[in-house]
Amino acid sequence: xxxxxxxxxxxxxARFPLDAGAGSDAVHSGSExxxxxxxxxxxxxxxxxxxxxxxxxxNQLVCEAIELLGKGLLGQEIEExxxxxxxxxxxxxxxxxLRWLGPQKGVIHLALASLTNACFDLWAKARxxxxxxxxxxxxxxxxxxxxDLSYLEDVLTREEATAIFDHHLTGxxxxxxxxRRGYPGYDTSVGWFHYEDNQIKDLARKAMSxxxxxxxxxxxxxxxxxxxxxxxxxRELAGPDALIMVDANQQWTLPAxxxxxQALCSVSPYFIEEPTHPDDVHAHRKLAEAIxxxxxxxxxxxxxxxxxxxxxxxxxxxxxxxxCTRVAGISEFLAVSLLARKVGLPVVPHVxxxxxxxxxxxxxxxxxxxxxxxxxxxxxxxxxxFVAPVRIENGTYITSQTPGCSSDLKGVKPERAMAIQP
Amino acid sequence: xxxxxxxxxxxxxARFPLDAGAGSDAVHSGSExxxxxxxxxxxxxxxxxxxxxxxxxxNQLVCEAIELLGKGLLGQEIEExxxxxxxxxxxxxxxxxLRWLGPQKGVIHLALASLTNACFDLWAKARxxxxxxxxxxxxxxxxxxxxDLSYLEDVLTREEATAIFDHHLTGxxxxxxxxRRGYPGYDTSVGWFHYEDNQIKDLARKAMSxxxxxxxxxxxxxxxxxxxxxxxxxRELAGPDALIMVDANQQWTLPAxxxxxQALCSVSPYFIEEPTHPDDVHAHRKLAEAIxxxxxxxxxxxxxxxxxxxxxxxxxxxxxxxxCTRVAGISEFLAVSLLARKVGLPVVPHVxxxxxxxxxxxxxxxxxxxxxxxxxxxxxxxxxxFVAPVRIENGTYITSQTPGCSSDLKGVKPERAMAIQP
Numbered sequence: 021x022x023x024x025x026x027x028x029x030x031x032x033x034a035r036f037p038l039d040a041g042a043g044s045d046a047v048h049s050g051s052e053x054x055x056x057x058x059x060x061x062x063x064x065x066x067x068x069x070x071x072x073x074x075x076x077x078x079n080q081l082v083c084e085a086i087e088l089l090g091k092g093l094l095g096q097e098i099e100e101x102x103x104x105x106x107x108x109x110x111x112x113x114x115x116x117x118l119r120w121l122g123p124q125k126g127v128i129h130l131a132l133a134s135l136t137n138a139c140f141d142l143w144a145k146a147r148x149x150x151x152x153x154x155x156x157x158x159x160x161x162x163x164x165x166x167x168d169l170s171y172l173e174d175v176l177t178r179e180e181a182t183a184i185f186d187h188h189l190t191g192x193x194x195x196x197x198x199x200r201r202g203y204p205g206y207d208t209s210v211g212w213f214h215y216e217d218n219q220i221k222d223l224a225r226k227a228m229s230x231x232x233x234x235x236x237x238x239x240x241x242x243x244x245x246x247x248x249x250x251x252x253x254x255r256e257l258a259g260p261d262a263l264i265m266v267d268a269n270q271q272w273t274l275p276a277x278x279x280x281x282q283a284l285c286s287v288s289p290y291f292i293e294e295p296t297h298p299d300d301v302h303a304h305r306k307l308a309e310a311i312x313x314x315x316x317x318x319x320x321x322x323x324x325x326x327x328x329x330x331x332x333x334x335x336x337x338x339x340x341x342x343x344c345t346r347v348a349g350i351s352e353f354l355a356v357s358l359l360a361r362k363v364g365l366p367v368v369p370h371v372x373x374x375x376x377x378x379x380x381x382x383x384x385x386x387x388x389x390x391x392x393x394x395x396x397x398x399x400x401x402x403x404x405x406f407v408a409p410v411r412i413e414n415g416t417y418i419t420s421q422t423p424g425c426s427s428d429l430k431g432v433k434p435e436r437a438m439a440i441q442p
Numbered sequence: 443x444x445x446x447x448x449x450x451x452x453x454x455x456a457r458f459p460l461d462a463g464a465g466s467d468a469v470h471s472g473s474e475x476x477x478x479x480x481x482x483x484x485x486x487x488x489x490x491x492x493x494x495x496x497x498x499x500x501n502q503l504v505c506e507a508i509e510l511l512g513k514g515l516l517g518q519e520i521e522e523x524x525x526x527x528x529x530x531x532x533x534x535x536x537x538x539x540l541r542w543l544g545p546q547k548g549v550i551h552l553a554l555a556s557l558t559n560a561c562f563d564l565w566a567k568a569r570x571x572x573x574x575x576x577x578x579x580x581x582x583x584x585x586x587x588x589x590d591l592s593y594l595e596d597v598l599t600r601e602e603a604t605a606i607f608d609h610h611l612t613g614x615x616x617x618x619x620x621x622r623r624g625y626p627g628y629d630t631s632v633g634w635f636h637y638e639d640n641q642i643k644d645l646a647r648k649a650m651s652x653x654x655x656x657x658x659x660x661x662x663x664x665x666x667x668x669x670x671x672x673x674x675x676x677r678e679l680a681g682p683d684a685l686i687m688v689d690a691n692q693q694w695t696l697p698a699x700x701x702x703x704q705a706l707c708s709v710s711p712y713f714i715e716e717p718t719h720p721d722d723v724h725a726h727r728k729l730a731e732a733i734x735x736x737x738x739x740x741x742x743x744x745x746x747x748x749x750x751x752x753x754x755x756x757x758x759x760x761x762x763x764x765x766c767t768r769v770a771g772i773s774e775f776l777a778v779s780l781l782a783r784k785v786g787l788p789v790v791p792h793v794x795x796x797x798x799x800x801x802x803x804x805x806x807x808x809x810x811x812x813x814x815x816x817x818x819x820x821x822x823x824x825x826x827x828f829v830a831p832v833r834i835e836n837g838t839y840i841t842s843q844t845p846g847c848s849s850d851l852k853g854v855k856p857e858r859a860m861a862i863q864p
Contacts, residue, residue: 078507081543088500128500173695301723303593
């Protein structure tokens with residue numbers, strides 16, 4: 021195999037304007053998404069792209085953090101690097117000065133996400149396979165060597181992680197059928213917070229005509245009646261068999277969440293997402309007990325595996341929405357997926373990457389860990405900016421066959437790699 | 443009173459070299475401390491200095507975040523701003539794009555700490571009083587209006603916070619005697635991780651001759667015997683009546699912590715600090731149950747009031763080491779102190795500010811909330827860099843009478859304020 025040594029690390033503050041209202045929720049608004057983008061060029065003439073989502077402002081801070089944190093990757097050969105990525109990831113997360121800025125959270129951890137994702141992209145390209153295939157071709161031991169499982173020992177040891185992969189070598193053939201069928205999607209973009217009622221109706225009808233049967237609506241208004249009215253409207257439009265998820269984006273205090281979750285029962289939500297502060301394990305546990313059997317989904321703002329472990333141990337989460345552009349990239353996503361599998365919870369990623377990387381990861385979770393192939397969020401806003409955008413047909417992600425992690429952005433290439441490519 | 447409108451916001455990436463080994467612990471090493479410094483100049487010719495500690499690398503990221511986050515403060519009059527600082531702090535913490543980088547953690551939250559501390563410093567200088575006096579002169583209602591108490595409702599409402607201050611208006615006269623006596627200190631700088639045994643002995647003897655009776659030792663070695671040997675050495679030297687605290691700085695996994703905490707019982711530690719990952723509430727609770735009655739101290743890496751609330755609710759912390767240069771500055775420090783008072787836990791701050799600001803805050807906590815005047819950490823390394831360094835005599839902080847928060851750094855002044863000062 022051709023050698024791919026990392027010969028340069030560059031970053032790009034890539035920002036993309038959104039249409040009015042798109043991406044809005046109860047606590048976030050603005051008019052752009054952005055990727056703090058890592059570009060790793062290899063001596064073999066390839067480059068890996070890593071992304072971490074931000075909402076625009078401050079994206080440059082993550083880029084600067086990538087440059088501070090990633091210096092040690094220069095000169096490393098990608099196969100050698102990934103052979104023990106567990107130690108690499110742990111070393112970066114535990115940088116003896118930069119960890120003070122976290123640890124394992126905030127800007128510095130978003131930087132690690134972007135760096136890690138770039139390493140995996142370069143690796144998959146070097147092997148000439150899509151990420152899902154790359155991961156499926158690894159042995160249980162090779163997989164576990166990718167993962168920093170420190171501080172999880174009370175729930176998941178390395179041996180137990182290996183055993184989960186070992187156990188699911190059986191039955192893979194059946195589960196691999198999903199590659200051919202494609203992975204189900206659900207539509208988040210019908211119900212942004214600042215969309216008018218008519219816009220939601222039009223978008224929901226359009227999504228239904230495109231084969232979607234599961235939709236998300238943003239709630240968390242100061243006007244409770246607005247939330248209830250819109251949720252009822254969507255339920256009426258989509259029909260009793262559709263799945264409707266409501267998402268408060270952390271807006272409610274615990275007392276408000278208790279009240280609103282009870283009220284929203286009237287529309288039979290499939291889950292209620294981010295009802296309150298993302299650090300508040302105890303409040304989510306209290307809420308879960310109070311509104312059972314309605315499940316709670318969360319994860320888009322849970323920064324690392326240790327916090328996820330705490331949510332799981334407390335019974336405070338039912339759908340694990342880990343995002344590989346929020347935690348430390350693909351490897352920490354896999355660690356959290358293993359944790360979830362261990363405790364019997366489904367993984368339904370939040371797609372800070374617009375589904376580009378997660379389309380690979382959910383296939384792997386299903387085939388190699390036996391996670392249920394539930395559905396993956398669809399957010400179409402940035403499709404035109406990716407070199408190989410996700411293909412969603414009849415509400416289903418069509419499996420990517422392009423080498424890499426599908427995270428390359430149009431016009432976002434390293435200067436160095438371009439210079440040495442033929 | 444003279445008007446002080448904020449006419450400029452500047453930042454300084456202020457770095458200070460340390461002697462070899464100073465500041466080292468089981469997971470952090472390097473050779474400098476740094477302050478991400480905010481300078482707010484007023485139309486009245488004053489300036490406020492705000493600081494947040496980092497370990498050097500990445501300090502510039504916090505400075506850039508301060509500039510992004512703090513723009514809205516320009517033009518505000520300081521008395522008006524502080525009259526409802528609760529809303530100001532909440533607005534900054536909930537910035538609709540920048541909060542994605544946290545929320546309320548990491549670089550963006552350190553920036554909020556620095557900004558908030560600068561506001562308080564300018565305010566105290568404008569009133570011509572030291573911070574402790576400024577706070578004591580506020581009414582319970584005015585105090586609560588400084589605090590963002592959102593997401594604490596299940597433990598502490600605004601009414602309960604007001605009631606704590608109201609209740610402690612009684613007995614203030616007696617508690618104010620501490621201003622004259624000074625606040626007890628304990629010495630952290632005898633036992634840094636990379637110090638040799640002889641250096642620890644020399645420093646401990648010197649500290650004892652300076653009146654200290656309480657000492658901290660860094661543990662968390664890969665060689666367990668090293669930890670035990672050094673702890674025994676310090677106990678023998680300091681005698682049975684001295685207080686010895688051991689600090690693992692998050693190094694241990696839960697299984698390792700269970701083993702080492704049991705072993706370290708032999709030196710009767712007053713508390714064990716940061717035994718494992720700072721996000722792991724559940725692990726700390728398990729450990730607390732297993733090693734009772736030995737108490738656990740933590741907080742230097744707990745980013746916000748919501749996480750502190752969770753530690754308290756779980757019975758996973760016994761000494762609350764909140765740091766006003768880690769949480770969102772003086773106001774979130776006070777919110778956490780109120781929480782701790784509500785649940786009956788002592789506050790023993792971690793001094794990312796080298797005690798400069800916290801010398802004021804512990805006086806206030808004792809006098810206005812009835813917190814026990816236990817002791818305050820002493821770290822002497824940066825004293826020469828402060829305009830008005832803490833004075834510690836006979837192991838006791840001598841009460842500062844200088845207007846402001848004692849956080850001005852030598853040679854770190856705004857260009858703008860200098861230009862308009864006479």
